[in-house]
Amino acid sequence: MTTYSFRLYVAGNTERSHAAEVNLRFLCDAHLSGMYEVEVIDAVERPELAEEGRILATPTVVRLAPPPQRRVIGDLSDHGRAAIALGLPAADASPSEGQ
Amino acid sequence: MTGSNAIARIPTGINGFDHVTLGGLPAGRSTLVSGTTGSGKTLFAVEFLSRGIMRFNEPGVFVTFEETVTDIRRNSASLGFPIQSWEDDGKWAFVEASASIGEDAPAVGAYDFGALVARIEHAVRQTGARRVALDSLNAIFTRFADISVVRHELFRVASALKALGVTSVLTAERPEEYDGVTRYGVEPFVLDNVIILRNVLRQGRRSRTVEIVKFRGATHRTGEWLFTIDPRDGIVVVPLAFLTPSDHASLARVSSGIPELDEMCGGGFYRDAIVLMTGPTGTGKTLASLRFAAAAVEAGERCLLCTFDGTRGQLFRTAASWGLDLKAMQASGLARVMSSYAEVTSPEDLFLQLRRAVEEFAPARLVIDTVSALERVVAPRTLLDFIIALGAVLRQSEITTLLTRTPSGRLISADAPAIASDIAGLSDVWIQLRYVEGPAEIQRAIAVLQARGSAHDHRIRQFWIDDTGMHIGGPLRGVPHVFTGATDPGTAWGSPESEATEGPSG
Numbered sequence: 001m002t003t004y005s006f007r008l009y010v011a012g013n014t015e016r017s018h019a020a021e022v023n024l025r026f027l028c029d030a031h032l033s034g035m036y037e038v039e040v041i042d043a044v045e046r047p048e049l050a051e052e053g054r055i056l057a058t059p060t061v062v063r064l065a066p067p068p069q070r071r072v073i074g075d076l077s078d079h080g081r082a083a084i085a086l087g088l089p090a091a092d093a094s095p096s097e098g099q
Numbered sequence: 100m101t102g103s104n105a106i107a108r109i110p111t112g113i114n115g116f117d118h119v120t121l122g123g124l125p126a127g128r129s130t131l132v133s134g135t136t137g138s139g140k141t142l143f144a145v146e147f148l149s150r151g152i153m154r155f156n157e158p159g160v161f162v163t164f165e166e167t168v169t170d171i172r173r174n175s176a177s178l179g180f181p182i183q184s185w186e187d188d189g190k191w192a193f194v195e196a197s198a199s200i201g202e203d204a205p206a207v208g209a210y211d212f213g214a215l216v217a218r219i220e221h222a223v224r225q226t227g228a229r230r231v232a233l234d235s236l237n238a239i240f241t242r243f244a245d246i247s248v249v250r251h252e253l254f255r256v257a258s259a260l261k262a263l264g265v266t267s268v269l270t271a272e273r274p275e276e277y278d279g280v281t282r283y284g285v286e287p288f289v290l291d292n293v294i295i296l297r298n299v300l301r302q303g304r305r306s307r308t309v310e311i312v313k314f315r316g317a318t319h320r321t322g323e324w325l326f327t328i329d330p331r332d333g334i335v336v337v338p339l340a341f342l343t344p345s346d347h348a349s350l351a352r353v354s355s356g357i358p359e360l361d362e363m364c365g366g367g368f369y370r371d372a373i374v375l376m377t378g379p380t381g382t383g384k385t386l387a388s389l390r391f392a393a394a395a396v397e398a399g400e401r402c403l404l405c406t407f408d409g410t411r412g413q414l415f416r417t418a419a420s421w422g423l424d425l426k427a428m429q430a431s432g433l434a435r436v437m438s439s440y441a442e443v444t445s446p447e448d449l450f451l452q453l454r455r456a457v458e459e460f461a462p463a464r465l466v467i468d469t470v471s472a473l474e475r476v477v478a479p480r481t482l483l484d485f486i487i488a489l490g491a492v493l494r495q496s497e498i499t500t501l502l503t504r505t506p507s508g509r510l511i512s513a514d515a516p517a518i519a520s521d522i523a524g525l526s527d528v529w530i531q532l533r534y535v536e537g538p539a540e541i542q543r544a545i546a547v548l549q550a551r552g553s554a555h556d557h558r559i560r561q562f563w564i565d566d567t568g569m570h571i572g573g574p575l576r577g578v579p580h581v582f583t584g585a586t587d588p589g590t591a592w593g594s595p596e597s598e599a600t601e602g603p604s605g
Binding site: 009010011012014016019020023043044047048050051054055056057058059060071072073074075076077078081082085 | 194195196204205206207208209210211212213214215216217218220221222239243252
């Protein structure tokens with residue numbers, strides 16, 4: 001099974017940063033049954049990485065794998081839209097939730 | 100000029116701009132530079148940083164939302180701004196925020212520009228930047244759907260810049276000239292300071308202007324100022340319609356080249372004088388110009404001769420017919436002739452050329468024969484601005500200047516007489532040449548109508564021209580209408596302008 005890899009850019013230890021990470025992990029747990037990795041980059045601490053990734057808005061999630069790369073801006077509070085935007089497989093299809 | 104709460108300025112180093120703004124941009128603040136496409140916004144932003152590095156050794160950070168870093172480096176190199184090497188020296192840093200191709204990130208939920216702010220802060224700290232430019236804000240509005248969020252976030256960027264203590268320029272695009280300040284209502288968040296760049300067609304000529312709409316809590320000059328984009332000097336604001344006040348006034352006198360005229364002017368012209376000589380075609384203005392130039396060369400001084408009405412060859416020939424060897428004068432390195440037709444250049448560019456020539460050649464004297472050539476191609480008001488701007492440069496360098504003008508010219512607009520007296524008002528000495536009908540012949544008459552700060556001959560004197568030059572004789576008598584006795588130079592001696600406008604129009 002494909003392992004999904006995400007990079008989450010946030011700015012500072014804020015509620016919004018926290019919400020984005022929680023939402024991303026929730027979606028991954030629901031849709032990818034744990035087969036994922038998330039790297040969180042704080043642009044305030046690592047501005048050079050934000051520069052490299054040309055990140056303007058935070059939070060920004062970049063799906064690094066599988067290709068194609070996708071970017072989604074925002075705290076992912078709308079789970080349905082976030083899953084589609086990140087190209088996650090439908091939650092129903094995941095074996096752990098099999099019906 | 101308020102003393103206590105006056106806001107400090109930082110000079111931009113952009114040519115002429117700091118004159119117009121009375122010292123530059125408000126220090127530690129953000130200034131919005133708004134303009135239509137092609138108005139020179141990006142160049143303004145690039146120059147603001149480049150001049151900062153070149154003239155004041157102040158590092159800068161350039162945040163680009165629109166053009167790519169590669170494009171900016173390349174375009175700036177052609178203007179002599181070696182951005183790449185400044186980057187290598189750590190004096191210039193880019194924050195690349197332009198949209199990469201195919202990048203289309205949907206927004207899900209709330210977001211802010213925290214990363215952008217962090218990147219700008221990082222770049223500012225790394226370079227020790229004093230100046231920051233953001234170009235252009237509109238590009239972000241087109242990339243993020245929620246305009247109110249963008250507006251709010253830009254306010255946050257501006258606050259961050261203020262907290263960093265840097266002076267910044269933020270550019271924004273306006274949909275069209277003379278309509279609001281910016282397209283997306285960007286202005287509210289940097290309303291403190293707003294500059295508008297314009298690029299409009301006026302009387303068939305494209306003209307660029309800059310206007311300082313507001314500098315909160317700071318004085319600045321109002322109105323639109325012409326500027327040009329020069330391939331060598333970049334933006335050059337022609338600081339028109341005001342004179343640099345100079346406390347210094349020269350008491351030294353120089354010769355006009357015609358001994359009798361020197362005597363009429365109380366012993367020659369003051370060294371920093373601007374002399375206006377008016378007279379109809381053929382009265383001897385060019386001869387007087389050439390004598391003036393020759394006097395400079397004889398005194399071992401450099402003279403710049405500008406003619407806008409003919410070729411260099413014609414001028415040499417004319418000079419030779421009066422026994423003046425202009426070629427030899429030029430060969431001596433003391434005289435330089437600039438000739439062009441007024442029609443082929445704009446007054447802004449002409450001003451630049453003259454200013455450059457003044458800097459490079461450093462003449463002690465300047466002759467323009469005639470400014471009337473310019474009247475054919477520019478509005479009276481523009482001509483006036485040109486002469487004022489030139490005057491500021493010339494006075495500063497104490498260059499004795501002779502301007503000649505054919506009053507009847509082709510000045511046909513209603514305000515022509517006003518302009519004529521305005522030009523005269525700007526000059527220190529006003530000499531008028533005229534034809535006078537004598538009993539049996541046409542005679543030439545000369546009068547000094549004005550000689551600021553000096554006693555002068557109030558008589559109207561006859562003069563004649565032969566192959567050895569101009570000779571001024573005694574007072575002209577028996578021509579009653581010539582002597583009006585008026586004291587106002589604008590009306591004295593029945594100026595040809597007023598005659599022209601009183602005549603039948605057609």
